[in-house]
Amino acid sequence: MADKWADKPVAHQAADTPLTSGGAASTAAPPAFATRDPNTPEFWDERFERRFTPWDQQGVPPAFTEFASGLTPCPVLIPGCGSAYEAAWLAQQGWPVTAIDFSAAAVQAARAHLAGLVGVETVHLHQADFFTFEPTPPPRWIYERAFLCALPPSRRGDYVRRMAELAAPGCLLAGLFFLGQSGKKGPPFAIVEAELHDLLSPYFECIDERAVSGSLAVFAGAERWLTWRRLS
Numbered sequence: 254m255a256d257k258w259a260d261k262p263v264a265h266q267a268a269d270t271p272l273t274s275g276g277a278a279s280t281a282a283p284p285a286f287a288t289r290d291p292n293t294p295e296f297w298d299e300r301f302e303r304r305f306t307p308w309d310q311q312g313v314p315p316a317f318t319e320f321a322s323g324l325t326p327c328p329v330l331i332p333g334c335g336s337a338y339e340a341a342w343l344a345q346q347g348w349p350v351t352a353i354d355f356s357a358a359a360v361q362a363a364r365a366h367l368a369g370l371v372g373v374e375t376v377h378l379h380q381a382d383f384f385t386f387e388p389t390p391p392p393r394w395i396y397e398r399a400f401l402c403a404l405p406p407s408r409r410g411d412y413v414r415r416m417a418e419l420a421a422p423g424c425l426l427a428g429l430f431f432l433g434q435s436g437k438k439g440p441p442f443a444i445v446e447a448e449l450h451d452l453l454s455p456y457f458e459c460i461d462e463r464a465v466s467g468s469l470a471v472f473a474g475a476e477r478w479l480t481w482r483r484l485s
């Protein structure tokens with residue numbers, strides 16, 4: 254499978270300066286990766302281990318803090334949490350958070366981030382596969398950012414079915430969705446908005462949609478904040 258997060262520079266990177274997970278530019282050439290299947294933890298392990306994480310925001314998106322600040326704290330699930338910036342932020346505001354990632358290297362990055370912070374003891378961090386993990390307590394908000402677009406399009410039906418299973422009536426699925434023409438190359442795999450609505454609407458109603466600021470160049474102009482509510 255072709256892979257934009259493999260050995261090609263992304264839009265915000267100079268060809269010889271891949272972003273590292275610390276946000277600094279490296280002078281090393283973009284790595285040539287051995288793994289090509291984003292369905293596997295090894296694909297993501299390799300990118301985290303080689304510090305090639307061009308999706309990494311190095312912090313929390315403004316749309317996320319705006320949304321969370323308007324809600325009463327409730328159990329949140331963050332699938333594909335990466336470095337867990339949002340989990341840390343929520344915990345520091347008193348939210349109960351479960352953050353999962355199936356990549357051992359991603360979980361290690363999350364642990365390293367959390368280790369430097371105070372007030373994050375309530376983050377429940379697990380190395381786990383979204384498609385089989387059973388969160389406790391059940392979430393009232395499932396946060397999406399750069400997770401759906403990390404999955405091959407062939408897994409979109411599975412994503413929606415699992416979201417529907419995990420979300421009790423009234424539970425929110427809200428976050429940043431990467432919208433656009435679906436290409437064969439990825440990740441990230443953009444999704445046409447009409448397809449997203451067709452997939453989710455049997456289970457969720459879209460109750461809010463808004464433009465966002467502060468997107469990384471790789472997502473710029475194509476990220477939107479969508480809030481879906483699980484139907485009864």
Ligand SMILES: C[S@@+](CC[C@H](N)C(=O)[O-])C[C@H]1O[C@@H](n2cnc3c(N)ncnc32)[C@H](O)[C@@H]1O
Nearest residue numbers: 297333334335354355356359382383398399403
């Ligand atoms: C593009 S990264 C985004 C990370 C994070 N959400 C962020 O915004 O920085 C996608 C993440 O999803 C994780 N992932 C992919 N498939 C997964 C699955 N089935 N279960 C759990 N995590 C998964 C990967 O390991 C990777 O850390």
